[in-house]
Amino acid sequence: GENVEQHPSTLSVQEGDSAVIKCTYSDSASNYFPWYKQELGKRPQLIIDIRSNVGEKKDQRIAVTLNKTAKHFSLHITETQPEDSAVYFCASFPGGGNKLTFGTGTQLKVEL
């Protein structure tokens, strides 16, 4: 089945700096890659996603890039703010499959 690896597991940045989280996937047929944010004690919520027919997508301070050849995708957060502190999960949906496989999560801490 699909295997998604995510790193780093923890990331500390200074407010205003950029943060990058990287994921790799194993199934070359995967075609949908969402990112979820989970604040402490709350439910995961979708923040951005990308499909396999594009290489990059931006939404204000966040962006996701996809390299299908290398089977990896990344989340980029610019001008980080304290409210960005949370656990971020990447996920992959394999073509022909029916379930999202999540990475193990990255604990992002934005320090003042």
Add this chain to the structure above:
Amino acid sequence: GAGVSQSPSNKVTEKGKDVELRCDPISGHTALYWYRQSLGQGLEFLIYFQGNSAPDKSGLPSDRFSAERTGGSVSTLTIQRTQQEDSAVYLCASSPTSGNTGELFFGEGSRLTVL
């Protein structure tokens, strides 16, 4: 309600007892997922329901775990003869379509503690 509703929010039980966790998805959502999140860990897939199709049970960790979805709406996850390693937050999510065409909407989760 407007979102995915799960109950109970917290459940403490003794080892060996059975527990039932309930998920009420967003009305009209055909896809329903159960995930398990252990302390500080990722999201472990358990089971997936899509419409009237046979569920994908490939993530259930043992035969002590089962789930059903009645009438294409409410789902119940049952854990028999609970063990301490079952302690985790059980998250339910629903989606208006299969997972690769839409967002998953998660509930707040049911925190299970097995003593």
